Amino acid sequence: VSRRIDPFDTGSVTIGSFDGVGSFNAIKEQVQLKGDVRLMNEDTRQTLRDQITQIANGVGATFGVQVDMNYDDNYPVLMNDAALTQQVIDSIRSADIPEITKIFDCGPQDPSEDFAYFAQAKPSSFIYAGCQTAPGENHPHHSPDFMMNEDCLLIAAKAMGSATLALLMAPED
Incomplete structure (x- = not known):
């Protein structure tokens, strides 16, 4: 990624599964790689897709193997609305929920x-x-060591309830 996109942009490619089913002492007839691509800018999406396709096809050509690629652009970049997010932060802070010790961007x-x-x-x-x-x-989430403290569910519900009520009671522009 660092050689293929603008260094001020963000993108990651993770191959999280490499599966070659069969005997441990024989070359596999087929292997399957599965991964995840994440990015912060929609303009980067096609660049990463093109580069992954080029690398996969290059490996196939180099080793004389067939490469079948199923590339799913399944999630758009998640963008918070700045004004709404600030309202949410302000409403949670003003709710004075004792269990919430930090709120930060x-x-x-x-x-x-x-x-x-x-x-x-x-x-x-x-x-x-x-x-x-x-x-x-x-x-972090998706870590093999992730363990959730379920008390956070009630705290998160209080925060979201407070934010929802504050937004519903806010005067319309």
Whole structure:
């Protein structure tokens, strides 16, 4: 990625599954790789897709193997509406929920999220709720060590309820 897109842009390619079914001591007739592409700018999408296709076809040509690629552009970039997000932050802060000790902007993120489709249709704000099981134990989602503290569900519900009520009671422009 670092050699193929603008260094000020963000993109990641992860091959999370490499599966060659069969005996451990024989060359496999076929292997299957599965991965995930994440990006922060829709203009980068086609560049990454083209480059992955070029690399896959190059490996196939180099080793004389057939490459079948199924590339699914399934999630758009998730974009928060800045004004709505600030309203959400302000309403959660003013709700004075004792369990919420920090509210901060974690900067641009690149989740593969269904919520991105809602954000394309309506002004939206995607937030994370911290779910540490113990102080200092922070394992991100999709990590093999991730363990959610289920108490965060009630805290997140209070935060969203407060934000929803504040937005519903706000005067319309």
